[in-house]
């Protein structure tokens with residue numbers, strides 16, 4: 001391993017400047033920080049705000065969603081979701097986050113969808129990351145996990 005064991009955690013290479021790709025990334029918290037106030041002028045819900053939740057996909061495979069929606073969300077505010085542990089195990093695959101409005105009687109509307117690759121090899125391992133597309137934005141606290149951490 002040519003002395004790579006002397007590098008600080010998460011780094012490798014001859015001068016320890018290369019990031020080690022994590023085995024998985026955990027989403028520790030996630031909030032929605034931007035979404036459209038209406039559906040091209042039409043309210044998401046007739047009498048109150050949309051009841052937001054997300055669906056996280058890896059490709060076409062659903063990975064996670066919150067335990068309950070955020071009822072009657074205000075588009076001027078940020079909203080945290082109640083989530084259990086969420087792990088993304090294929091950190092170089094394309095993922096997407098769909099923001100959805102729960103409707104008991106109709107199909108749930110999709111307010112927007114952000115596509116992203118969970119891991120970037122040159123960004124210095126940010127602990128807080130934003131995934132956005134100009135219409136919807138999510139901010140997440142994340143952890144980088146290496147299998148050798150598991151004891």
Ligand SMILES: [Ca+2]
Pocket residue numbers: 045048049050051071072
């Ligand atoms: Ca509502």
Ligand SMILES: [Ca+2]
Pocket residue numbers: 044045049050051101102103104
């Ligand atoms: Ca609704």
